[in-house]
Structure formats: structure tokens, C-alpha cells
Amino acid sequence: xxxxTISIVQRGLYFEELDTEVLYRHSPxxxxxxxDNTFFSTLTMNxxxxxxxxxxSAATEFGERLVNSMFTLSTLVGLSVTQLTQGxxxxxxxxxxxxxxxxxFVGDTLYASSRVAAKRLSRSRDDAGIVEFVHTAVNxxxxxxxTAGRAALMRRRPELxx
Numbered sequence: 001x002x003x004x005t006i007s008i009v010q011r012g013l014y015f016e017e018l019d020t021e022v023l024y025r026h027s028p029x030x031x032x033x034x035x036d037n038t039f040f041s042t043l044t045m046n047x048x049x050x051x052x053x054x055x056x057s058a059a060t061e062f063g064e065r066l067v068n069s070m071f072t073l074s075t076l077v078g079l080s081v082t083q084l085t086q087g088x089x090x091x092x093x094x095x096x097x098x099x100x101x102x103x104x105f106v107g108d109t110l111y112a113s114s115r116v117a118a119k120r121l122s123r124s125r126d127d128a129g130i131v132e133f134v135h136t137a138v139n140x141x142x143x144x145x146x147t148a149g150r151a152a153l154m155r156r157r158p159e160l161x162x
Contacts, residue, residue, distance in 0.1 A: 012081065012088040015129035015154040020116045026079045029111040029140075032067050037106055040071040067104040072146050076137040079112035088155045090128055096149040102139070109140040117149070121156075128153050 041051040049056040050066050057065040073095075104110065117132040131154045137146040 010082070010086060012083065012085040013154075014088050014157045015119065015121075015131065016157050016160060018084070018116050018119060018131055018154065020119065022115065024080070024083055024114045026083050026112045026114065029109045030075055030079060031109040032071070032075075032104060032106055034106045037065065037067045037071060040074075041068045044068075044070060046070070062103055062105075064105060067106060067108070069100045069104075069146075072100065072104050072110070072137065073098060073148060075110055076112050076135050076146050076148060077150065079110065079137075080114045080133070080135055084114060084133070085152065085154070090125075090153040090155060093130065093151040093153055096151075098146075098148045100146050102143050102145045104139065104145050108145075110137050110145065111139075112137050119154075122153065125153070127156055129156060130154070 037051055041048065046068060048068075050060065050062075051068045052065070054065055057063075112135060114133050114135045117134050119129055119131045122128045122130055131152050133150045133152065135146075135148045135150060136144060139145050
């Protein structure tokens, strides 16, 4: 029997590993189901008929229920976690410039990518840096459905932290 000699732990990227000249494409995508939209809307106390009432939504210009945009935003950021921030982020510091240029419908599949707009070492923490991400979600037709700027406090590589 083979003995394990190496252990690899899945993680995001440390501050030093994040590059402003890279487009990070995240996978897999996420197909939105009806239960996702209903559960998220009711869980977050959002009874908007555009999300929950099929008959009322059919009479709108969209002709059907829209997926809750906060679900779209949460999924967009969530799709980036495994590749970028799993175990390497300290905290989200804020979101800016959030846009939803197209609606998301039940059955759409969301795909995400991210880029680093800027980064700098933290002035108050030797073990971290601040990274400004720009996240973009597209649907299965490659149409942009959401964009968001996010500032995150990211861990530095342990051997580089003072």
C-alpha cells in the first residue's frame, strides 16, 4: 500500500499571488433553479412579486419571474471563492459599482470571472493587503448580467508576513 507523503490543501491565492494583469475565469458555472430564487427571496425577507408571483410577473415587460438580484450578486462572488479567496481572505471591506445590466431568469447558468483592479499592502496589518476585485457574471449566452467591485483584506504569504 502506498503511503501518502504529500498533502495538498485547496486554497485561494495570497496577496502576493494576485496579479493585476490576469483575468481569472472561475468554474464551474451555476444553473439557477426555481427553488434557489424562491428560497433566497423568502430567506432574506424579500416578498417582491417579481421574484415570487408567476402570474403577476407574467404581466411585466419580462413576462416571467426574475431571479433576485441579490442572489445573482451572491452567486457571482461565491463563484470566485474557490480560486481566489478560500482560506486566504480575512474579510470583505466593501462593495462598489454594482450593476445588473440584464435580468437573470430561472434556468439561466451563471459564469464568473474576476480581475484585480488594484492592490496595496495594509497600513495597519503586516500580515495582509487590500485587493480591489472587479467581478463579472455572464449567462449561458455570454451576456453580462452583473458586475461588482469588491475590496477585500487578503492574507499575505505566511513566510512574507512580518
